[in-house]
């Protein structure tokens with residue numbers, strides 16, 4: 001398997017304000033181009049694109065390509081479960097939405113301390129092991145968002161997990177909350193193969209501050225900033241797949257150009273990435289990965305991920321125009337935030353969104 005996975009949470013849209021308006025024609029072109037270059041791993045989930053990502057992958061991938069020509073990964077949204085019966089209801093729904101008889105890779109989605117407890121209570125581990133025995137799941141694992149001690153607990157209690165999906169990137173490597181390095185070392189200690197998510201940290205490492213861009217360009221001006229982030233993750237021993245949520249053909253082509261015949265970074269290049277990470281971390285930007293899990297929850301319909309991206313742009317010293325801000329606040333403004341914190345309950349990065357809305361409002 002080539003190490004570049006096609007993440008299906010940031011598919012191209014026809015309407016930038018509507019996350020369900022996926023541009024299916026463009027997705028088909030991207031899927032074909034990706035398969036043509038012998039890449040073959042697709043990663044979707046129940047929640048992506050307002051619950052429609054799986055259906056779009058059925059149209060663009062499953063219906064148009066032989067089942068054995070690709071690997072499809074899907075995830076059980078443990079955090080959305082209200083009772084034990086939900087696991088089977090959702091799993092059957094997913095098979096229907098994707099149009100498949102089996103998933104090549106299947107994950108308990110977004111395990112942290114709270115979701116792990118819920119998964120145990122609802123018998124999710126046992127149920128998915130049964131699905132695996134029945135041949136409906138080929139490889140079983142989980143995605144993870146918490147500290148390394150929680151990961152250690154899960155892997156100790158569940159040695160049947162065949163892989164783990166971790167948030168690893170050079171910016172979060174030493175981050176106290178994400179603990180990329182510590183989580184990576186924990187998975188290695190257990191001998192668990194690793195899939196990397198958020199290698200570009202929701203786009204933050206594709207649009208790096210000028211000083212970092214200059215450093216990377218000095219090393220090799222032909223490579224994009226994103227390439228450094230993806231190759232950093234792919235160079236780690238034990239990582240067998242790096243996911244990238246690609247939103248247009250240009251991003252896909254750029255990613256494929258250096259992942260087709262992947263060459264791991266040298267020690268010197270890895271050190272350059274980590275130095276870049278330290279510089280960016282000192283800028284005090286918000287660690288939003290633009291996953292959009294919060295967006296649906298906000299009763300005030302505040303454009304949370306977009307506003308945080310704009311805020312980060314400003315912190316990085318880039319120009320932000322009044323029009324850019326106005327286009328995001330036509331219907332509601334960050335000052336409309338009623339501090340209900342429904343968004344924060346969904347945020348895997350544990351961002352204090354309500355507090356930040358006040359800051360964003362003041363800043364602009």
Ligand code: SF4
Pocket residue numbers: 297298299300301302304336337338339340341342343344353354357
């Ligand atoms: S805390 Fe503010 S931003 Fe978050 S869901 Fe409530 S109103 Fe929306």
Ligand code: SF4
Pocket residue numbers: 287288289290291292293294295304305308346347348349350351353
């Ligand atoms: S604020 Fe949190 S939940 Fe919302 S998009 Fe960013 S990382 Fe995702």
